[in-house]
Amino acid sequence: GQNIDQPTEMTATEGAIVQINCTYQTSGFNGLFWYQQHAGEAPTFLSYNVLDGLEEKGRFSSFLSRSKGYSYLLLKELQMKDSASYLCAVRGLTTDSWGKFQFGAGTQVVVTP
């Protein structure tokens, strides 16, 4: 199985940078994904990593270290609309978990003026 941990809530000011950490323990790993979810809506894909290193997509970047079971999502130039829950999800690899996602509890980011 997979244990996925991320902080419950983070607060930052508009224009700042926030880093959301995610640690995981898994028996089979086939990628780590980050999603954004606004209240009452479905998650939207932000970024993913399969190999170690940094992936940059505009204001969002994600980093992965497989040996450490660690990832982070970096949000730069924060905007008010970035206030949302950010979900870390691990995709399974084993026969009975292929394609399955296990989600962390989510980190609620609050952006203040």
Next chain:
Amino acid sequence: GAVVSQHPSWVICKSGTSVKIECRSLDFQATTMFWYRQFPKQSLMLMATSNEGSKATYEQGVEKDKFLINHASLTLSTLTVTSAHPEDSSFYICSARDYKLAGVGNEQFFGPGTRLTVL
């Protein structure tokens, strides 16, 4: 990008009745769809994996006789909550896997969710 729809968006029903939720992939074929449940301020919990043409596989603790899943075509999966009770009230979200994108990266696309309220 790939689009997944869910119907209905929200539903209110009486305790003891059954509710069917549809998940459709609109512009791609999905041999596999996933059903999640999300309680307020909690994360998505995978309920079951729906495979076209075969029986769904359920996660531990999910009652297969209560949550009936049918994946009759490559673009449609349905979840039926049978004999619903207030504790079944939740946000149900499906995702569909585009097998053509397997191994590429973002291959799963989420529906907009269905909010179920059981009175």
